[in-house]
Amino acid sequence: MDTPRFPLAIIGAGALGLHFVARLATAGPVALVARSDTQATALQAGTRVGGQTFQPQAFGPTHLPQADWVILLVKTGDTLAAAATARAMAPRGIVSLQNGLVDHLLQAACPGGHAGQGITTAGAWRDADGVHPAGTGETLLPPGFEAVAERLSGAGLTARVEPEIAAARLAKLLVNVAINPLAALHGVTNGALREAPYRAELDALVDEAWPVLRAAGLALDADAARQRVIAVATATAANRASMLQDVQAGRRTEIDAITGALLEMATQQGVDLPAHRDILARIKALETG
Numbered sequence: 001m002d003t004p005r006f007p008l009a010i011i012g013a014g015a016l017g018l019h020f021v022a023r024l025a026t027a028g029p030v031a032l033v034a035r036s037d038t039q040a041t042a043l044q045a046g047t048r049v050g051g052q053t054f055q056p057q058a059f060g061p062t063h064l065p066q067a068d069w070v071i072l073l074v075k076t077g078d079t080l081a082a083a084a085t086a087r088a089m090a091p092r093g094i095v096s097l098q099n100g101l102v103d104h105l106l107q108a109a110c111p112g113g114h115a116g117q118g119i120t121t122a123g124a125w126r127d128a129d130g131v132h133p134a135g136t137g138e139t140l141l142p143p144g145f146e147a148v149a150e151r152l153s154g155a156g157l158t159a160r161v162e163p164e165i166a167a168a169r170l171a172k173l174l175v176n177v178a179i180n181p182l183a184a185l186h187g188v189t190n191g192a193l194r195e196a197p198y199r200a201e202l203d204a205l206v207d208e209a210w211p212v213l214r215a216a217g218l219a220l221d222a223d224a225a226r227q228r229v230i231a232v233a234t235a236t237a238a239n240r241a242s243m244l245q246d247v248q249a250g251r252r253t254e255i256d257a258i259t260g261a262l263l264e265m266a267t268q269q270g271v272d273l274p275a276h277r278d279i280l281a282r283i284k285a286l287e288t289g
């Protein structure tokens, strides 16, 4: 049997992957790659997305299709395995929309290939009733991924290529290193972090992080950094951060790609970040506990 070729594929049949695939499928063919053949078969039979039954064109690792463009939407701990799967699909380009920093992993996994990391503020969560899209959000892609931006926009998802994608990733990292671990540690929604007793810890994390991110190419100062984090905590006040959801569900978190990535950057700059070192250790303790 000939291997089918799709214009676009998404790896990761989780909350965001299924949300994106269900939208994309309204505008054209899109392949969904699940972790296992069994999962792919179950998905083909129908899964709930946004309160409706959706039957994706789902594939497992032993019957992979080919694809022109591949989007990675797995958790960061699964990046290398998913990148290897993506390469096996003979794509023109591979783009990650994961949280944290994984661009260096993609470059290492795809030597000589066209790979990069964008960001998205689109949201979705899943429970026993299926996947629930949450808010519209915006997806920013690295230069060279215009075709992916067009496909996403054509399906009604707000998307564009961002020439300064490296700075955009750092801006998102600033928010993630401050809000995600603190919300997970204290078991509170994002909005609660703006008030005592959490606010001092939030400010301390921001104050340590911004000089490192500025040295890495993000143009901002102390006031702008605090304002940016508070603005996101306000806009997402009722949300439970993904790291909080992971901790509560007993799943591994994305702390290595978030706080771990910041600490690596700081080490390269010869800077110590004790508050972030401490919070990484506390999240790791929660994961193993």
Ligand SMILES: NC(=O)c1ccc[n+]([C@@H]2O[C@H](COP(=O)([O-])OP(=O)(O)OC[C@H]3O[C@@H](n4cnc5c(N)ncnc54)[C@H](OP(=O)(O)O)[C@@H]3O)[C@@H](O)[C@H]2O)c1
Residues within 6 Å of the ligand: 011, 012, 013, 014, 015, 016, 017, 033, 034, 035, 036, 073, 074, 075, 076, 078, 081, 082, 085, 097, 098, 099, 100, 120, 121, 122, 123, 124, 125, 126, 242, 254
């Ligand atoms: N959800 C959001 O609102 C949101 C917003 C912005 C960014 N993000 C980022 O997007 C990424 C995905 O998030 P999510 O919430 O969609 O996570 P998720 O619900 O945990 O989904 C991840 C999916 O990837 C699958 N997977 C893992 N390794 C795989 C592999 N090698 N091949 C194929 N599938 C594989 C997982 O399968 P198993 O279930 O078998 O592990 C799971 O179905 C994360 O980096 C997250 O930070 C999420």
